[in-house]
Structures are given as C-alpha cells and as structure tokens.
Amino acid sequence: MTDTTSNPQVDTARASELGPIARFLKATEIDTRMLGMIGALLLIWVGLHVISSLRLGVNPLDFDSRTFLTPRNLWNLSVQTSAVAIMACGMVLVIVMRNIDLSVGSAEGVIGMVMGFAQVHFLVRFVGLELGNPWIWVLALVIGLALGLLIGAFQGFIIAYLEVPAFIVTLGGLLVWRGAAWWVTSGQTVAPMDATFQLMGGGPAGSIGATWSWIVGIVACLAVVFALFNGRVQRKRFRFPLRPIWAETLMGAVTCAVIMGAVWLANSYPWPVGIVNRYAAANNITVPEGGLFIAHGIAIPVLMAIAVGLIMTFITNRTRFGRYVFAIGGNPEAANLAGINTRWITMKVFMIMGVLATIAAAISSARQNSSTNVLGTLDELLVIAAAVIGGTSLAGGSGTIIGAMLGALLMQSLQSGMVLLGVDSPLQSIVVGAVLVIAVWLDTVYRKRV
Amino acid sequence: MADKTAPTTAHTGTPLVDMRNISIAFGGIRAVDDASIDLFPGEVVALLGHNGAGKSTLIKILSGAYKRDAGQIFVNGQEASISNPRDAKKYGIETIYQTLALADNVDAAANLFLGRELMTAWGTLDDVAMEAEARKVMGRLNPRFQRFKEPVIKLSGGQRQSVAIARAILFNARILIMDEPTAALGPQETAQVGELVRQLKTDGIGIFLISHDIHDVFELADRVCVMKNGQVVGTARTTDVTQDEVLGMIILGKCPPGAIPGPGALKIAA
Numbered sequence: 001m002t003d004t005t006s007n008p009q010v011d012t013a014r015a016s017e018l019g020p021i022a023r024f025l026k027a028t029e030i031d032t033r034m035l036g037m038i039g040a041l042l043l044i045w046v047g048l049h050v051i052s053s054l055r056l057g058v059n060p061l062d063f064d065s066r067t068f069l070t071p072r073n074l075w076n077l078s079v080q081t082s083a084v085a086i087m088a089c090g091m092v093l094v095i096v097m098r099n100i101d102l103s104v105g106s107a108e109g110v111i112g113m114v115m116g117f118a119q120v121h122f123l124v125r126f127v128g129l130e131l132g133n134p135w136i137w138v139l140a141l142v143i144g145l146a147l148g149l150l151i152g153a154f155q156g157f158i159i160a161y162l163e164v165p166a167f168i169v170t171l172g173g174l175l176v177w178r179g180a181a182w183w184v185t186s187g188q189t190v191a192p193m194d195a196t197f198q199l200m201g202g203g204p205a206g207s208i209g210a211t212w213s214w215i216v217g218i219v220a221c222l223a224v225v226f227a228l229f230n231g232r233v234q235r236k237r238f239r240f241p242l243r244p245i246w247a248e249t250l251m252g253a254v255t256c257a258v259i260m261g262a263v264w265l266a267n268s269y270p271w272p273v274g275i276v277n278r279y280a281a282a283n284n285i286t287v288p289e290g291g292l293f294i295a296h297g298i299a300i301p302v303l304m305a306i307a308v309g310l311i312m313t314f315i316t317n318r319t320r321f322g323r324y325v326f327a328i329g330g331n332p333e334a335a336n337l338a339g340i341n342t343r344w345i346t347m348k349v350f351m352i353m354g355v356l357a358t359i360a361a362a363i364s365s366a367r368q369n370s371s372t373n374v375l376g377t378l379d380e381l382l383v384i385a386a387a388v389i390g391g392t393s394l395a396g397g398s399g400t401i402i403g404a405m406l407g408a409l410l411m412q413s414l415q416s417g418m419v420l421l422g423v424d425s426p427l428q429s430i431v432v433g434a435v436l437v438i439a440v441w442l443d444t445v446y447r448k449r450v
Numbered sequence: 451m452a453d454k455t456a457p458t459t460a461h462t463g464t465p466l467v468d469m470r471n472i473s474i475a476f477g478g479i480r481a482v483d484d485a486s487i488d489l490f491p492g493e494v495v496a497l498l499g500h501n502g503a504g505k506s507t508l509i510k511i512l513s514g515a516y517k518r519d520a521g522q523i524f525v526n527g528q529e530a531s532i533s534n535p536r537d538a539k540k541y542g543i544e545t546i547y548q549t550l551a552l553a554d555n556v557d558a559a560a561n562l563f564l565g566r567e568l569m570t571a572w573g574t575l576d577d578v579a580m581e582a583e584a585r586k587v588m589g590r591l592n593p594r595f596q597r598f599k600e601p602v603i604k605l606s607g608g609q610r611q612s613v614a615i616a617r618a619i620l621f622n623a624r625i626l627i628m629d630e631p632t633a634a635l636g637p638q639e640t641a642q643v644g645e646l647v648r649q650l651k652t653d654g655i656g657i658f659l660i661s662h663d664i665h666d667v668f669e670l671a672d673r674v675c676v677m678k679n680g681q682v683v684g685t686a687r688t689t690d691v692t693q694d695e696v697l698g699m700i701i702l703g704k705c706p707p708g709a710i711p712g713p714g715a716l717k718i719a720a
Contacts, residue, residue, distance in 0.1 A: 339535040
C-alpha cells in the first residue's frame with residue numbers, strides 16, 4: 001500500500017526521475033508491447049529482404065524486383081494477410097472471453113463452398129438469374145453471411161447455454177464444418193466465381209487505382225488528425241492530464257507518414273504488361289514506348305480488412321458490448337454479479353466470429369476464383385497464432401484488435417518470405433510453429449516483468 | 451444513538467428489508483435453513499458466524515447472486531422478486547462482496563459503472579464522463595487515489611476496496627450489504643470505512659455488515675444476528691448483550707437472555 005501513504009504528486013515526481021526513453025514513452029503513451037511487435041515485424045522484413053538479396057547476389061539497397069521489400073511483394077503480402085487478419089479480429093474477442101474457436105477454418109470452408117455453389121449453380125440454374133446479374137454476388141454474400149451467423153449462433157448457444165467447453169464444441173465444429181464443406185458438392189471444385197464477387201479477391205481489377213488510393217490515404221490522415229484533436233479537447237473538457245504538444249504532433253506525423261507510405265507503395269505496383277496491353281486495346285489507348293504504367297493502388301480485400309479492423313476496434317473500445325466482453329474475461333463472476341448477461345454476450349461473440357469467417361471466406365474464394373472443400377484448412381491455427389502473437393492473453397481479459405492484425409501480418413510475412421526464399425513447405429511449418437511458441441514465451445516474460 | 455438506550459420502542463415502522471423463512475440448499479446441504487432477518491432505515495445489522503455458517507449465502511440471496519429455494523423478501527413492506535443481481539439493484543440493494551468482485555483488467559471507472567455505463571448521445575461509452583464521476587466519488591472516499599487509468603489489478607488492497615465501496619454508494623443505494631469490508635485493510639483504512647458507515651447511516655441507508663471482527667461489530671452495529679449451520683441462533687441489540695455472550699452464540703449456539711432466539715438456538719432442557 002505504498003501509494004496510499006505517499007502524496008498525490010507522486011506521478012509527476014516520478015516522471016522527472018525517469019530516463020529519456022521512459023520519459024518519451026510516457027509522454028507519447030506508446031504501448032511498449034506494440035512497439036516491440038512493430039520492431040519484430042520490421043526486423044523480419046529487413047532480414048528476409050537481406051537474405052533474399054544475398055541469395056540472388058544483388059545489393060540489398062538496389063531493391064531488386066525479386067527480393068522481399070518491393071511494392072509487388074508487399075502488395076501481395078497485404079492481400080494474403082487480409083483473410084486471416086479479419087478472422088483474427090473476432091478471435092481476439094473469443095480469446096478475451098477465455099474461450100477458443102478451433103472451427104473458423106472449417107467454417108470458412110463450408111461458407112465458401114455454399115457461397116460458391118450459390119453463385120455458380122443455385123442462383124443461376126434454380127433461381128434463374130442470368131450470369132453477370134448484379135444480384136448474384138449480393139445474394140451469394142447474403143446467404144454466406146446468414147450461414148456464418150447461424151454457425152456462430154449455434155456453436156455459441158451450445159457453449160453459453162448448454163455449458164459445453166468452447167474447446168470441445170469448436171473441435172467438433174472443426175470436423176463437422178469441414179465434412180459439410182465436402183458435402184455441398186461431393187468434393188467438386190466450384191468455379192469460376194461471379195465477376196463482381198471476384199473483386200473481393202484483389203488483383204488488378206480488384207484494386208481501387210492510384211487516384212482513389214491517394215484519396216483514401218488523405219481521408220485517413222485527416223481522420224487521424226481529427227481523432228488526436230478530439231481526444232485532446234475531451235481531455236481538456238474534464239481537466240485530465242494532456243500529452244505534450246510535441247508528442248501529439250509526433251504521433252500524428254508518424255501515423256500519417258505510415259499511411260501515405262503504404263499508399264505510395266500500393267501505387268508503385270503496376271498492372272502486369274499483358275493486362276495493361278489488353279486494357280489499352282479495349283479502351284483505344286496507345287501504349288507509349290517503355291509500356292503504360294497503371295498502378296494497382298490499394299486492394300479491395302485490404303480495404304475490407306481495414307474496415308473490419310476499425311469497426312471491431314470501435315466495438316471493443318467504445319461500446320457497452322465490448323466493455324462487457326473484457327469485463328467477463330477479467331472476472332466472469334464479477335461481471336455476472338454486476339448484472340451482465342454473460343451467456344448472451346458469449347453467444348454474440350461467436351456470432352461475430354461466424355460473420356467474420358464469412359468475409360474471410362469471400363475474400364479467399366474470390367482470390368482463388370474458385371471454392372474448394374479445402375478452403376481455409378489450418379486457418380484456425382494461423383488466426384489463433386495471429387491473435388496470440390498480437391498480445392491476446394489466453395488467460396483472458398486482454399488483447400487488442402490492432403495487435404491481432406499486426407500479428408496476422410507478421411505470420412503472413414514469415415510465410416510469404418519463406419516461399420520467396422524457396423524454403424520447403426515442411427520447414428515452413430516448423431518455423432511457423434517455433435515462432436508461435438517463442439512469441440508466446442516472450443509475451444509471458446514480458447507480462448511477468450511489467 | 452438515542453435509540454440504543456430505549457430498545458423496546460425502536461423500529462415500530464416498516465422494515466427496509468424483511469427476509470422471511472429463507473432456505474437454500476446446494477446438493478443436499480442446507481446452506482441456509484429457514485432464516486429470517488430484518489433491517490430498518492439508518493440501521494446497521496451485523497451478521498456473525500463461523501465460516502460456512504451461511505451468512506454470505508443468505509446475503510447473496512438478497513443481492514440476487516443466488517436464487518432461494520423457499521421464503522419471501524420484502525423491501526419497504528412490498529414483496530420483492532429478486533432472481534438476479536440486476537433485480538436487486540432495481541430495489542436499491544448494493545453489495546460489496548468479500549472477493550470485491552472487480553473486473554481486474556479494466557480501470558476504476560469501468561468497474562464503478564460496470565453494468566450501468568454512462569453513454570453518449572451516440573450510444574457509445576462516455577468514458578470521459580465516467581472518469582469524471584469516478585474522480586468525484588473516489589475523492590470523497592480516498593482523496594489520495596490518483597491511479598484512474600490503471601487496471602484495478604495494479605492497485606493495492608486498500609485501493610481496490612475503495613473502488614468496490616465507491617461502486618456500491620455511487621448509485622444511491624438504500625440498502626447496502628458489506629461482506630467483510632475491512633478484511634483487506636490496514637487500521638487507518640478500517641477507521642475510514644467505519645467513518646463511512648456512520649455517515650451512510652445518518653443518510654438513512656440500511657446496512658448489513660458481515661464480519662469476523664467482533665470489536666468492529668460492537669463499534670458499528672446496532673444489532674447483531676448470529677448464524678450457525680445455516681440457521682439463525684438469535685438476534686440482539688448490541689447494547690443488550692456482551693461480546694462474550696455473542697461469542698457464546700457463535701461458538702456454542704447458546705442464546706443469552708438479552709437476545710431473541712431463532713430456530714438455530716441451542717435447546718437446553720430447563
């Protein structure tokens with residue numbers, strides 16, 4: 001009880017005793033854990049870049065097009081990360097509530113199959129919509145969302161109301177939904193997807209182009225500035241301690257620089273020559289010497305993932321529901337005594353997870369331009385790993401959406417990097433498995449120290 | 451404390467809480483067996499008894515944490531239907547649990563308003579307003595408390611206790627249940643809690659106090675109710691019995707002449 005016996009100025013008194021780094025962290029209110037993860041991510045990127053350059057015998061500073069740190073590779077990385085990142089957002093809530101969901105990969109599989117079947121067979125042959133009818137992709141997605149919600153509600157109901165442990169229910173789900181995915185078409189692959197539906201998978205058509213990318217970037221920067229400003233006004237209104245102006249400015253500047261840097265990267269990745277030439281021919285554009293440069297810009301699945309991340313962050317931080325999820329994870333009995341309907345909240349969390357599995361299924365199947373009954377296999381492990389690497393505690397009660405999304409990016413970076421380096425797939429599994437264990441061990445050490 | 455000298459004339463009005471013939475069993479064990487207890491406005495009633503005597507269970511029935519098997523609860527003379535904690539709060543019953551029942555991973559303000567969050571006009575959590583309210587109420591209880599941004603797990607035992615107490619008084623409780631409120635506290639903070647209890651009494655709030663500390667009880671309570679093996683041994687005004695007599699009730703179940711015997715009193719052939 002040292003603090004109750006010391007004077008109230010203790011915080012400010014201590015601040016002057018801190019070293020320069022600690023003072024900097026305190027002023028900017030940066031989470032050291034998050035900083036560590038960004039550091040690890042950058043380290044992996046630079047490491048993969050240097051190794052891939054040395055393997056080719058080129059100078060890493062030349063940024064050869066076959067190495068890791070190139071617009072093309074990073075753009076592809078962003079698209080590959082989207083599906084796992086989206087599901088990781090839901091997994092954070094599931095794990096925060098001391099549950100687990102092992103069924104997301106299989107649920108993704110069956111939902112992908114049903115959406116594929118709906119758009120390729122059901123809506124065309126049985127409902128009679130013409131191919132290319134804009135209702136096809138909308139209805140397919142609606143059917144998928146309804147199915148995802150239903151799967152989540154069903155599993156959530158068994159967990160919350162029938163009190164079967166989540167581990168068992170979703171382990172059962174892992175097998176059930178994978179089997180169901182096969183059942184939809186007796187294992188046959190469904191292809192090709194609806195043309196509009198395919199846009200969710202990225203690619204030259206599924207990206208928003210340079211101009212819109214810059215607009216999105218600028219809007220995002222304005223939103224960041226507004227959020228910082230608004231936060232400051234709110235704190236001032238109630239006379240809470242403010243961050244120093246330089247810290248606010250620095251945070252705003254760094255965030256905006258990262259956003260604009262990402263847009264610049266996405267806009268530096270041109271369409272492949274063949275597609276550009278076909279596009280030029282179709283639109284009567286003469287291709288200049290040296291080729292026409294049309295940038296991809298930000299991919300639609302990446303925008304979807306960012307939107308999901310923002311919405312989920314809003315839900316966790318700003319709504320009553322999010323507050324309850326964390327309170328239940330921290331102390332289920334206390335939450336119950338406070339009059340929170342813990343069962344209904346549990347069920348809702350699994351319903352959200354189901355909806356996010358649908359979005360991930362749409363992105364994955366659109367990217368492959370087909371639905372197969374192995375869609376999303378082992379995704380549950382990547383998703384759980386992303387959430388845990390991103391700082392979600394398996395003991396419950398703590399975790400962040402942004403951390404889980406960064407965790408997904410980190411896992412995908414490793415995986416894509418190893419593919420780029422030509423690492424055999426068994427060794428890839430070994431590395432990913434080892435990284436997961438090491439990351440959780442480091443996290444345990446960190447939590448004990450703080 | 452004029453009424454202490456004239457026990458026979460006190461409390462002729464409607465009791466704030468009247469629990470009648472309450473029973474609850476867990477897997478064949480009767481944790482509370484036909485227990486009756488009442489509480490008047492501005493009164494402190496202490497519940498005493500060994501571990502497992504049924505005091506916490508009885509009180510958890512009042513706070514809605516457990517559902518009773520039999521018996522009735524009256525609040526202000528009206529029969530109350532309490533089947534969950536939310537119901538109890540509707541009747542102005544607030545509880546400070548022995549375990550404190552805090553969500554360790556969120557901050558003090560989030561704990562104070564857990565289940566009753568303040569919302570902005572847009573339907574989002576109004577954290578700023580909640581923190582401002584928290585600063586107000588904590589300033590009253592524990593003026594030195596400054597750690598509003600930290601999860602409550604990082605607070606000291608005393609600070610956690612003040613958060614739990616603040617949560618109970620924040621919403622204008624009329625009936626306060628304190629389960630071992632001073633168990634985690636040092637002498638200075640215990641005195642603070644005593645001060646708070648006296649202050650709440652003058653506001654007309656009725657308080658059930660569960661405690662092991664018999665000195666505390668004689669200091670704060672107007673009446674004591676002793677339980678043993680799930681049954682009420684007896685109820686007495688603290689002015690009518692000695693501490694030794696109360697100890698006799700707790701240990702032996704022997705009801706002294708100054709107390710009104712309950713169903714759990716030791717029957718002596720005499």
